[in-house]
Amino acid sequence: MSKPHHPPRQPDAEEALIRAALTPEINHRVRSARIISRRAVIVAEAGDLSGSARAALEADITAALTPLAEFDEVRVALTGERRRRRLIAVGSGKGGVGKSTLTTNLAVALARMGRSVGVIDGDIYGPSQPKLLATEGQKPMVEGDKLVPLESRHGVKVLSMGHIVAPGKALAWRGPMTGKALSQLVDAEWGETDLLLVDLPPGTGDVQLSMLSAHRPDGAILVSTPQDLALIDAARAGQLFEQGEVPIIGLVENMAGYCCPECGHISDPFGSGGVEKFAAALEIPFLGRVPLTLETRIAGDKGEPPAASDGDAAAPFVAIAAKLARWLDTGTV
Numbered sequence: 001m002s003k004p005h006h007p008p009r010q011p012d013a014e015e016a017l018i019r020a021a022l023t024p025e026i027n028h029r030v031r032s033a034r035i036i037s038r039r040a041v042i043v044a045e046a047g048d049l050s051g052s053a054r055a056a057l058e059a060d061i062t063a064a065l066t067p068l069a070e071f072d073e074v075r076v077a078l079t080g081e082r083r084r085r086r087l088i089a090v091g092s093g094k095g096g097v098g099k100s101t102l103t104t105n106l107a108v109a110l111a112r113m114g115r116s117v118g119v120i121d122g123d124i125y126g127p128s129q130p131k132l133l134a135t136e137g138q139k140p141m142v143e144g145d146k147l148v149p150l151e152s153r154h155g156v157k158v159l160s161m162g163h164i165v166a167p168g169k170a171l172a173w174r175g176p177m178t179g180k181a182l183s184q185l186v187d188a189e190w191g192e193t194d195l196l197l198v199d200l201p202p203g204t205g206d207v208q209l210s211m212l213s214a215h216r217p218d219g220a221i222l223v224s225t226p227q228d229l230a231l232i233d234a235a236r237a238g239q240l241f242e243q244g245e246v247p248i249i250g251l252v253e254n255m256a257g258y259c260c261p262e263c264g265h266i267s268d269p270f271g272s273g274g275v276e277k278f279a280a281a282l283e284i285p286f287l288g289r290v291p292l293t294l295e296t297r298i299a300g301d302k303g304e305p306p307a308a309s310d311g312d313a314a315a316p317f318v319a320i321a322a323k324l325a326r327w328l329d330t331g332t333v
């Protein structure tokens with residue numbers, strides 16, 4: 001007895017038939033289209049769409065295909081909503097103003113608020129995050145061609161040039177090399193991490209420029225101490241972000257006044273309120289002030305960020321982190 005004859009399947013013809021009934025906009029999203037047992041099965045890319053736009057896409061595909069006689073049923077599978085990881089740069093015009101300390105403490109405070117946060121130490125010439133997040137001497141693993149961020153003990157993932165390059169070795173790097181190094185950190189295997197805080201080197205050099213061109217941040221926080229010179233440099237750093245069309249979330253005043261560890265009295269060797277006035281003049285939101293405290297300095301050196309505990313030194317960081325969280329959720333501080 002001869003075998004029953006099955007006509008060869010014609011996936012291309014099936015796909016062409018289905019695509020002919022869809023608009024170009026929808027076809028652009030269709031990844032596969034098949035007819036299986038008189039059922040049309042369409043897989044469409046919808047990772048960038050919100051809930052209502054996804055529902056509309058599904059309804060449009062179903063409505064366009066239902067009249068066709070070649071199948072009895074239409075099934076639409078949409079690809080999952082893609083997580084959009086946000087990148088926030090923390091920058092300053094001048095070195096040593098506490099940008100790294102602020103980055104670490106904001107990350108830890110946000111993690112304690114339930115956010116999934118990673119820190120990238122973009123300070124290629126003087127990395128400080130390995131120390132601040134107590135991961136000194138650790139080496140990230142590599143999966144495929146991607147680095148796997150280190151898990152700090154404070155619930156924040158971290159990757160720093162200090163984890164992958166011997167101290168001092170990056171000093172001679174310029175332009176393209178620094179850009180490539182930064183890309184390795186940003187494009188690492190961050191997994192479920194929703195938010196990356198990037199601790200930028202001070203100033204407006206190569207790393208900042210490659211950050212703006214290759215990994216444009218969603219927003220930037222500027223840090224300054226109250227001295228005039230630091231403020232002028234901060235304004236310059238702000239201009240760089242503005243030119244790169246990166247929204248400036250706000251300005252933080254660090255080492256605002258000295259908090260005496262004996263009596264808690266705050267004295268202001270550099271005056272007070274200058275940064276806030278400066279922010280107002282530049283029409284940049286003022287995010288808050290962090291006093292100079294011995295606790296913050298010692299905690300930083302020990303890899304125990306104040307924001308990891310509930311002491312007095314944590315409060316200013318927590319308040320600024322809450323503003324950043326609001327900005328992330330609503331677009332305003």
Ligand SMILES: Nc1ncnc2c1ncn2[C@@H]1O[C@H](COP(=O)(O)OP(=O)(O)OP(=O)(O)O)[C@@H](O)[C@H]1O
Pocket residue numbers: 092094095096097098099100101102123126128201202254255290291292293294296297298300301
């Ligand atoms: N509010 C603060 N109170 C006390 N010490 C602080 C405070 N902020 C920062 N420091 C200390 O000041 C020093 C410089 O801080 P940090 O490394 O965060 O600055 P930076 O702007 O990132 O510097 P760099 O230019 O080296 O990247 C560190 O020793 C840090 O512990």
